Amino acid sequence: MPTVSMSVNGKQYSGEVEARTLLSQFIRDQLGLTGTHIGCDTSQCGACVVHVDGRSVKSCTTLALQADGADVTTIEGLAKDGQLHPMQEAFRENHGLQCGFCTPGMVMSAVDLVNNNPNPSEETIRENLDGNICRCTGYHNIVKAVKAGAQGMGG
Amino acid sequence: MHDFQYHKPGSVADAAAAAAGAEDGSFLAGGQTLIPTLKQRLAAPSDLVDLSGVSELQGITVSGDSVTIGAMTRHADVAASGDVAAAILALAALAGGIGDPQVRNRGTIGGSIANNDPAADYPAAVLGLNATVNTNKRSIAADDFFTGMFETALEEGELITSVSFPVPEAANYQKFHNPASRYALVGVMVAKTGGGVRVAVTGAGPCVFRASSLEQALAGGLSSSALDGASVSADGLNSDIHATPEYRAHLVKVMAGRAADAAGG
Numbered sequence: 326m327p328t329v330s331m332s333v334n335g336k337q338y339s340g341e342v343e344a345r346t347l348l349s350q351f352i353r354d355q356l357g358l359t360g361t362h363i364g365c366d367t368s369q370c371g372a373c374v375v376h377v378d379g380r381s382v383k384s385c386t387t388l389a390l391q392a393d394g395a396d397v398t399t400i401e402g403l404a405k406d407g408q409l410h411p412m413q414e415a416f417r418e419n420h421g422l423q424c425g426f427c428t429p430g431m432v433m434s435a436v437d438l439v440n441n442n443p444n445p446s447e448e449t450i451r452e453n454l455d456g457n458i459c460r461c462t463g464y465h466n467i468v469k470a471v472k473a474g475a476q477g478m479g480g
Numbered sequence: 481m482h483d484f485q486y487h488k489p490g491s492v493a494d495a496a497a498a499a500a501g502a503e504d505g506s507f508l509a510g511g512q513t514l515i516p517t518l519k520q521r522l523a524a525p526s527d528l529v530d531l532s533g534v535s536e537l538q539g540i541t542v543s544g545d546s547v548t549i550g551a552m553t554r555h556a557d558v559a560a561s562g563d564v565a566a567a568i569l570a571l572a573a574l575a576g577g578i579g580d581p582q583v584r585n586r587g588t589i590g591g592s593i594a595n596n597d598p599a600a601d602y603p604a605a606v607l608g609l610n611a612t613v614n615t616n617k618r619s620i621a622a623d624d625f626f627t628g629m630f631e632t633a634l635e636e637g638e639l640i641t642s643v644s645f646p647v648p649e650a651a652n653y654q655k656f657h658n659p660a661s662r663y664a665l666v667g668v669m670v671a672k673t674g675g676g677v678r679v680a681v682t683g684a685g686p687c688v689f690r691a692s693s694l695e696q697a698l699a700g701g702l703s704s705s706a707l708d709g710a711s712v713s714a715d716g717l718n719s720d721i722h723a724t725p726e727y728r729a730h731l732v733k734v735m736a737g738r739a740a741d742a743a744g745g
């Protein structure tokens with residue numbers, strides 16, 4: 326079996342994988358980081374979004390081998406020293422979640438958006454959440470949360 | 481998903497050799513079409529040849545009269561390129577409207593046109609702007625490249641290396657999104673090129689095509705009013721739960737008019 330190694334949330338991991346192993350499976354099943362969710366089989370819901378070398382990607386539509394040598398950040402990697410990341414805090418504060426299933430992907434997409442665009446308008450936020458589906462909130466509070474999170478991140 | 485042998489070559493020659501040596505090999509670019517297809521077991525190649533390690537396939541070169549984009553260039557990088565925007569704004573805008581940010585962070589131009597999805601955006605740019613598709617064997621004119629639904633002129637094992645777009649005098653792309661999938665229900669590229677006005681339509685039919693009735697109507701000037709008397713036939717257009725052929729034919733004209741006004745104005 327091929328071996329893969331990558332840094333996940335700052336820790337180096339390597340292991341043998343079947344070539345067909347998805348990055349989402351590697352993260353959840355092999356590393357036990359189950360904050361990355363799987364909500365669909367069609368690459369449309371965005372619950373599985375992680376950052377690979379600083380860019381948000383759908384981990385269910387990436388092979389673990391395609392992330393060989395990469396720097397991966399999952400939702401578990403955002404909080405520092407017991408302090409929620411400003412985007413996580415903004416989701417909590419603004420009631421940006423109900424069941425919470427979509428939230429890890431929403432937060433990871435939102436952090437990538439704000440990294441590229443420190444002060445996004447409501448329209449930009451809505452456009453950039455095209456790849457994240459929420460079946461509870463109606464999006465309104467998610468958009469509010471992302472705006473507040475952007476401020477919290479210093480935008 | 482069935483298992484496969486994974487290869488990650490470092491050159492075009494090694495990639496072609498790896499594909500040729502496989503029982504049933506497939507190139508892997510961004511994986512945004514191929515991986516969902518494998519997950520649903522609609523394809524089960526024996527070998528995947530990952531092109532992401534081939535530096536020859538990366539990058540954007542803008543010279544005076546053309547923009548050349550390496551096959552492995554991600555949609556997000558085309559969308560964000562100031563050089564592309566300065567030369568062909570319509571092309572950067574089209575790339576920025578593909579799918580969602582995560583799809584754009586991985587999907588590539590080579591993968592998109594090799595796949596030739598009837599509702600994909602890049603085929604409209606390649607055909608509308610009269611681009612040339614360069615492969616490891618030859619150069620293929622846009623008019624000869626897209627041959628049918630999910631079909632192209634590529635031969636078994638032939639690898640797209642880059643796409644060259646001549647800079648048009650004016651161009652604009654208008655997309656009517658399918659609200660669920662974000663693909664084009666109808667997308668129209670209108671371009672005024674050295675060889676005349678070209679109108680390329682995606683989403684409406686089984687394969688991207690040129691709307692000759694609209695090209696003739698716009699020959700005198702890019703403006704929606706020039707389309708008043710023109711019509712688009714619904715014959716052979718797609719019919720599904722999203723739209724009838726008649727509605728798609730109507731949208732082609734409306735989108736072409738908006739693109740003409742934006743390009744001409």
Ligand SMILES: Cc1cc2nc3c(=O)[nH]c(=O)nc-3n(C[C@H](O)[C@H](O)[C@H](O)COP(=O)(O)OP(=O)(O)OC[C@H]3O[C@@H](n4cnc5c(N)ncnc54)[C@H](O)[C@@H]3O)c2cc1C
Binds near residue numbers: 508579
């Ligand atoms: C949720 C979602 C929404 C999307 N929305 C849109 C949209 O709105 N518009 C749109 O246009 N597309 C859309 N796409 C498709 C996306 O643009 C894909 O990235 C693209 O169609 C395929 O590119 P890829 O690099 O991912 O190729 P892959 O999936 O890796 O490969 C696709 C095919 O091309 C072949 N191939 C790849 N590179 C080469 C090469 N250099 N030479 C020869 N053959 C090659 C592969 O063997 C495979 O058969 C969407 C995808 C998803 C998942």
Ligand code: FES
Binds near residue numbers: 369372384
């Ligand atoms: S699990 Fe739905 S997009 Fe990845």
Ligand code: FES
Binds near residue numbers: 421426
């Ligand atoms: S909070 Fe339930 S899916 Fe978004």
